[in-house]
Amino acid sequence: MENKRNFLAGLYASMYKIRRFEQEAVKLFHNKELPGWLHSYIGEEAVAVGVCASLNRDDYITSTHRGHGHCIAKGADLKRMMAELYGKETGYCKGKGGSMHIADFSIGILGANGIVGGGIPIATGTALASQYLEDGRVTVCFFGDGASNQGGFHESLNLASLWKLPVVYVCENNLYAETTPQADHQPIRDIADRAKSYNMPGVIIDGNDVLAVYEETNKAVERARAGRGPTLVECKTYRYRGHWEGDPEVYRTKEEVKEWKKRDPLKKFKKYLLENDIIQSKEISFVEKKIEDEIKDAVKYAQASPPPRPESALEDLYVEQGG
Amino acid sequence: MENKRNFLAGLYASMYKIRRFEQEAVKLFHNKELPGWLHSYIGEEAVAVGVCASLNRDDYITSTHRGHGHCIAKGADLKRMMAELYGKETGYCKGKGGSMHIADFSIGILGANGIVGGGIPIATGTALASQYLEDGRVTVCFFGDGASNQGGFHESLNLASLWKLPVVYVCENNLYAETTPQADHQPIRDIADRAKSYNMPGVIIDGNDVLAVYEETNKAVERARAGRGPTLVECKTYRYRGHWEGDPEVYRTKEEVKEWKKRDPLKKFKKYLLENDIIQSKEISFVEKKIEDEIKDAVKYAQASPPPRPESALEDLYVEQGG
């Protein structure tokens, strides 16, 4: 019981952490403190958190241009993430990657990716390695509705199912690929239907319901871990902010956004926790407060960190070998 | 009635022409008269012929590395084909293309292709042009079971269905991609099932039955012409010879080949024509004789043709423009 309580509280904390990290990043971005671009995950938190709740520390994930949520849910360090957004030496990639290329290989985060769909073959490959090495790990591959039209999606799912690889393909269908509504980029509504092309199970989930996401993907993860092959999981969700910060959002109405906000994954889950007496309001405030502090610390850390040495731009390209 | 008879006789003649052209090419190849490589279409004649029977002269087809059958069925000139196999100046491509790159743009043959799956996006594009220009043409895109695992397949079918383009995707499932049996390259048996991923109809046909091929693809062609979008048609068939001439065929048994030869598309159709009194045996012999002569002429023509001038290797790269 206590275990379950902690587990659920953890889900909430993780979602809240993503929400606040993203809000902070957005603020800093518009303050012109962050170089580069920013794709916010706000509104989609239940997907990353629900999915990663099934994963072990050494399981793998591949992420996307909209990757902060995946990283936080998988356990990435906020300080090093924020430092990377600032392009500082202390960032995950020493300032070389930025928002679109955060990775933490020590906990299986194989990297965000600037190429839409670029991580799908890679996830297939780490799953191949796990099967080969019999290391019991599972790979989760995150990607968007837009990415499901890439050739690499098709080739990868075919290969993974053929070889029964331990990978779960999680499609975050937020109804848009950049400015293009789903109906203008594919002639289907349920991307999970594409699973049939590869003779693998396809599952549709309410991506704003963290428990539903957890329960369904957990089955897929266990299936993969048991050697029964990949699953395509589609989480229907929505992003609140523009595709990137600065997006004029000409392609959707304020009403639509408002409508989706009514189904906010955080509010919904908080209500559930409170109404079922799983957690007290005071405790939630306490958790939230702790996260606020953590984020402040992360920002301070990032700001105080030195920029990379210019010459470090020439490092890290090749592994230096003996012999 | 007479029309129908002629039509059916034409189907047989076309299949016979392919069979004999290919047999001749194989012989010449092993005589070391032909440079380059050769992928024979023997055994699959009913597909090309059944499909092309629905097409007008100005409809388009894209072809593959195994393209002679498609070209002959669409009406290509045997002389210029054979000359191209010989690498002669009088060949369709002036000796630049060879067996894997025969094209005849005057009758909508957009080219064989050395890249497996390479023609699928191109076919999608000519169909887009037809829709755009409202020229009433249909494009047929030929490709193999192996090609159905290429990313371009996925991207193209998605786009074609989204835009309701007048194209018919004809998958020639001959059970092998080079040396790899279907079960080792995809986790499904019926490639037509992949149509669902694109919300388009998928049809399975006995590819050794020329009438079945004709009737079913004709529906798909008419559907496309009527503006109702693409269809994925899967023709189950078999190639008698190795993947290419010289293939040691380590991947299949002689028995399997024998088994399939019992369902030979030419024999089957000839029997049908005779048993139903559609054509007399004498007429068939006459047609066959004519074709034999045609092929002999083609070989003679090719042999007598001059090789290209060496410097012509520098021509035909760019369209020279005024201005």
Added chain:
Amino acid sequence: MREITFREAIREALDEALRSDAKVFLMGEDIGPLGGAFTVTKGLFDKYGRKRVRNTPISEVAIVGAATGAAMAGLRPITEIMFCDFLPLAGDQIINQAAKMRYMFGGQVKVPLTIRTILGAGLSAAAHHSQSNEALFMHTPGLKLVIPSTPYDAKGLLKTAILDDNPVIYFEHRCLYDSKGPVPENSYSISFGRADVKKEGRDVTLIATAEMVIKSLSVAEELEQEGISVEVIDPRTLNPLDMETIYESVKKTGRVLIVHEAVLTCGPGAEIAARISEEAFDYLDAPVKRLATKDVPIPMAPVLEDFVIPQKEDIKIAIKSLRNF
């Protein structure tokens, strides 16, 4: 003459082409209502509608392949690939299909395709959104390559690209979009294969492309004060490549610097340097020098990005060292 931006110049060229030829259409990701990632096509969707200005799925293979097919069937597609970093996704359709088709088929077909794409760093967009990969396509016979540096050139060359019956890749440097320059109101075009001497000079020949032209001109002006006269040449098209104009200049100056944002090794500068060294050997008073992005992916942090991309100061130093050879 009126001044408009690089972005507006490109938009005008597209607009004129759409207006004057019903066979011209645009296709690409998010080019519709938004007008593309850099709003180049903004307004054209409203003006010409869905048929002529087509938003596509994220499917670079199908975009380039379908555009190639449409071109083969008589249309004149202009496709936008949002960043040139994504061109390798469509590598086969560009390199094996569009570029080789006419040749393979013995001259039977034309492929009047224009691929517009965006190149260049400078916005801290990191390794997947900052490349300058024009050299990959210089090494691909069958393509024409345009890389303009001014609004005037941008418009005139794009008009030519669209009218050209061969596949053309047209590279737009993102940092130039807001730059302004004189562009005539009336329609005009600029032939391919004519390098432009952006500034005359006597001491050093500086060959630059895209944004490096702007940086080079600025350096050249500063150096003029110091008594060094730099001739700045912008090839404008990399294929065809106007070597004659370059040789003429080299005969005069005997000293050459090539500056580009593509990485050094096997970049456009390698070819230009090799040709000069071969064809103008007797006129060279100093080795041909190349200044290019260092041989690494583009890093995100501004301090790193600035370090790997040639800066004005680097150009200045290179010219002076050439001068003193």
Added chain:
Amino acid sequence: MREITFREAIREALDEALRSDAKVFLMGEDIGPLGGAFTVTKGLFDKYGRKRVRNTPISEVAIVGAATGAAMAGLRPITEIMFCDFLPLAGDQIINQAAKMRYMFGGQVKVPLTIRTILGAGLSAAAHHSQSNEALFMHTPGLKLVIPSTPYDAKGLLKTAILDDNPVIYFEHRCLYDSKGPVPENSYSISFGRADVKKEGRDVTLIATAEMVIKSLSVAEELEQEGISVEVIDPRTLNPLDMETIYESVKKTGRVLIVHEAVLTCGPGAEIAARISEEAFDYLDAPVKRLATKDVPIPMAPVLEDFVIPQKEDIKIAIKSLRNF
């Protein structure tokens, strides 16, 4: 020393790697029972089984991408891409993912991936099965590139490629598979970045790769009779590229010819010529000359193919003209 073929040398290297390291595996189209289009891996499927020698679907993106992922997770995949002409299909996974990954992520990851592929013309296989496109990858920082010309080099360099913790593309010229040469029985490897002087000479430095090394050596021998002494250098790896050995030779000869089968423009020779012209300027007695495949796709007819690919006669003429400069 025993003599074995180029094909056998490669197979031995693969065999040794498979035997000594359980993390090594092969994947690619038709590499199983057949042993690949050129039977290089023949026998390995029977010996090591389906897990270690994996036939794949025709899915170049997934093949290279999955191999990259497997390498990131600690394996040492060796993938075969049947012809280098197909590498552009996997362009993104090679250029944007495998090559850039370590750098983008600040050195967090290794990608010990070897991509074996086949290059070269000479079999009348036409434009989609005859290219030599190594230069596309020379222009991609993050990759190492191997292009052997002898059985000895082929084996020793492949061993190094497999042990290397970086992504390597290893190019095999199809016309060399049956060529024979001495290869020690015992295991050995050859370091990257060491050019090999295949023949010493005094008059002209000839730099060649892959099959052009063989053609060049044959020409050099003939010319020796005529009193012209040609030094033939095979860089063996294009990245890293051993310029030191080349400069040393140039200091001696003052004359350079570069011969390769990649097309001329922006080919490997452009980079080598540009570097020599920059770094060894004072030692050059004649302009650096390049001899390469003409800037067209590879045509099928033998007479055309021979015309566009450098032939021994072309090499001879080029050397003589250099000699007489």
